[in-house]
Structure formats: structure tokens, C-alpha cells
Amino acid sequence: MGTSLGFGGTAVNADNIKVCARCGLRYDWRKSASSTLKMTYCGSLCEKADLGFTIDALIHVERGERPIVKLPEADDDQKEPVAPVV
Numbered sequence: 001m002g003t004s005l006g007f008g009g010t011a012v013n014a015d016n017i018k019v020c021a022r023c024g025l026r027y028d029w030r031k032s033a034s035s036t037l038k039m040t041y042c043g044s045l046c047e048k049a050d051l052g053f054t055i056d057a058l059i060h061v062e063r064g065e066r067p068i069v070k071l072p073e074a075d076d077d078q079k080e081p082v083a084p085v086v
């Protein structure tokens, strides 16, 4: 409390102003389009440009959405016969 300027409640609270780690833009982190690094980057574009990916994308992968890269699996039809355990 105490940083509000004037009336109307529209004053920008300096506590919420961050400087983008990539482009240097001053922004209100609460309005950042970056979903997980709101306080570091002004938006997902800077986040992605700086990291090469977005944390959000990683989270989606970890949630179970398959990554684009498909790991090669063993060829089922070329399995060597397994000797039965006696």
C-alpha cells in the first residue's frame, strides 16, 4: 500500500514493473504473456527467443503430450526368440 498515484486506482504500481531480461522493455509482469517467467521476460516471444523454447511448452510435454521426436522402439517383428526359462 502507499504507492498508488492519484485517484481511480489506475496508477501503475512500481512493484509490478519488471525489465525484460531480453529486450529491456519495462513491463507490468502481471500482464506478461509469458506464463511461467512473467517476472523475467515481457512475453513468451522473448522467453522463447532467449531460451530457445518456452517453459510452457515443456510443461505441456510433461503433462503427457507426446514430444514431436519419436524415440525408436525395438522392432517387434525382429525380436530374437527368447529361450524359455525352465
Ligand SMILES: [Zn+2]
Residues within 6 Å of the ligand: 020, 021, 022, 023, 024, 025, 041, 042, 043, 046
Ligand atoms: Zn522482452
